Amino acid sequence: MGRESVKLFSCVLSPVGRRVEWALKLKGVDYEYVEEDIFNKSTLLLELNPVHNKVPVLVHHHKPIAESLIILQYIDQTWNQYPLLPQHPYQRALARFWGTVADKLAKTSWDAMCRSGEEQEKIVNEAREVMDKIEEEIKGKKFFGGENIGYIDIAFGWIPCWLPLWEEVGSMQIVDPLKHSAISAWITNFVTHPVIKDCLPPRDKMLVYSLRRKQDYSSTLPA
Amino acid sequence: MGRESVKLFSCVLSPVGRRVEWALKLKGVDYEYVEEDIFNKSTLLLELNPVHNKVPVLVHHHKPIAESLIILQYIDQTWNQYPLLPQHPYQRALARFWGTVADKLAKTSWDAMCRSGEEQEKIVNEAREVMDKIEEEIKGKKFFGGENIGYIDIAFGWIPCWLPLWEEVGSMQIVDPLKHSAISAWITNFVTHPVIKDCLPPRDKMLVYSLRRKQDYSSTLPA
Numbered sequence: 001m002g003r004e005s006v007k008l009f010s011c012v013l014s015p016v017g018r019r020v021e022w023a024l025k026l027k028g029v030d031y032e033y034v035e036e037d038i039f040n041k042s043t044l045l046l047e048l049n050p051v052h053n054k055v056p057v058l059v060h061h062h063k064p065i066a067e068s069l070i071i072l073q074y075i076d077q078t079w080n081q082y083p084l085l086p087q088h089p090y091q092r093a094l095a096r097f098w099g100t101v102a103d104k105l106a107k108t109s110w111d112a113m114c115r116s117g118e119e120q121e122k123i124v125n126e127a128r129e130v131m132d133k134i135e136e137e138i139k140g141k142k143f144f145g146g147e148n149i150g151y152i153d154i155a156f157g158w159i160p161c162w163l164p165l166w167e168e169v170g171s172m173q174i175v176d177p178l179k180h181s182a183i184s185a186w187i188t189n190f191v192t193h194p195v196i197k198d199c200l201p202p203r204d205k206m207l208v209y210s211l212r213r214k215q216d217y218s219s220t221l222p223a
Numbered sequence: 224m225g226r227e228s229v230k231l232f233s234c235v236l237s238p239v240g241r242r243v244e245w246a247l248k249l250k251g252v253d254y255e256y257v258e259e260d261i262f263n264k265s266t267l268l269l270e271l272n273p274v275h276n277k278v279p280v281l282v283h284h285h286k287p288i289a290e291s292l293i294i295l296q297y298i299d300q301t302w303n304q305y306p307l308l309p310q311h312p313y314q315r316a317l318a319r320f321w322g323t324v325a326d327k328l329a330k331t332s333w334d335a336m337c338r339s340g341e342e343q344e345k346i347v348n349e350a351r352e353v354m355d356k357i358e359e360e361i362k363g364k365k366f367f368g369g370e371n372i373g374y375i376d377i378a379f380g381w382i383p384c385w386l387p388l389w390e391e392v393g394s395m396q397i398v399d400p401l402k403h404s405a406i407s408a409w410i411t412n413f414v415t416h417p418v419i420k421d422c423l424p425p426r427d428k429m430l431v432y433s434l435r436r437k438q439d440y441s442s443t444l445p446a
Binding site for chain 1: 273274283286288289290293294296297300301312313315316317319320323324353356
């Protein structure tokens with residue numbers, strides 16, 4: 001356990017759980033990592049997050065906090081080194097806004113992977129439109145946070161780490177390397193960052209999990 | 224236009240738009256209100272919120288901010304009088320957490336209204352379970368924020384103002400006055416608050432809109 005009693009309940013397969021790990025590592029905060037089996041959640045997790053029963057949960061001084069983007073903001077307010085959010089209220093609001101875009105787009109992209117045919121095509125087009133807006137936002141910058149990885153970069157961290165695999169499993173393309181050249185450059189900057197490259201999710205386990213969830217979804221459809 | 228150039232683009236039918244109005248009124252901030260027709264959105268709205276094309280958008284000193292909960296946080300950081308969020312990082316995180324619960328539950332309750340039969344029953348049960356957790360949270364308190372209306376109260380403001388109507392249109396019950404006596408008491412405290420009672424949404428328009436949306440949803444189902 002870290003000197004300050006910082007525990008993270010997460011799952012290697014969770015794109016949102018990884019956000020919290022990245023933030024803690026960027027800030028150099030010691031923490032104890034507790035892996036949860038999301039198919040057989042522990043009683044403790046259900047007690048720590050009784051409303052959603054989901055990872056990640058950060059427990060600091062024995063007090064639990066849920067929801068990855070909220071945890072990021074808590075971490076940023078609690079440990080000042082390596083700021084994640086800008087200070088100015090308007091810039092903070094914009095960072096929070098892009099955080100919600102990241103959450104919604106992750107859900108849309110996952111849904112697209114699970115579906116097929118016309119239904120998938122419709123969702124992929126919606127996702128691409130949002131990706132076009134993100135392309136405008138990152139153009140000319142190394143990171144969304146400027147020279148350093150910040151809150152928005154962490155929120156969008158599932159794009160470099162999970163999306164290529166979801167695209168493979170779903171036989172679809174959401175990021176177009178020609179059209180989204182700034183996003184493609186950002187992806188390289190992100191995954192080669194010294195902290196991030198040592199904390200990437202395991203591709204083999206992610207592939208098995210994504211295939212399983214796509215099959216689960218297909219099996220719930222009417223024959 | 225207020226001295227500070229504060230403009231709110233919203234719609235009287237939007238539960239999340241109303242949150243911003245309540246916050247501005249509680250803080251005594253002058254603002255210009257611009258009503259948007261959500262069936263025929265203005266070009267200006269699409270420019271102000273190009274990612275989601277949705278109300279509410281707050282424009283302060285000609286800079287747009289979208290997403291109601293993010294706007295509330297911006298308002299709280301910009302105008303210090305009548306604080307909406309607590310100061311302590313952990314209490315702030317909890318307030319933000321309940322804000323996300325409020326958003327998800329509003330979506331669940333709206334979905335329940337649109338559906339029927341077993342599908343509706345399943346969603347209603349999910350919503351009731353969350354309502355049980357909210358009951359525990361509000362028990363023994365006048366408002367979620369203590370003696371004054373705060374961020375969580377505003378986030379849950381759709382429960383007193385919209386939910387009874389959604390329950391009527393959907394022929395369902397999510398708040399049970401016997402089981403949820405603390406929520407019921409909070410509802411009374413909320414709607415009789417001097418600022419809120421003068422800024423309640425128009426029931427007749429809401430009813431027409433909710434019925435229309437339920438019909439729209441039904442018409443998309445396979446025959």
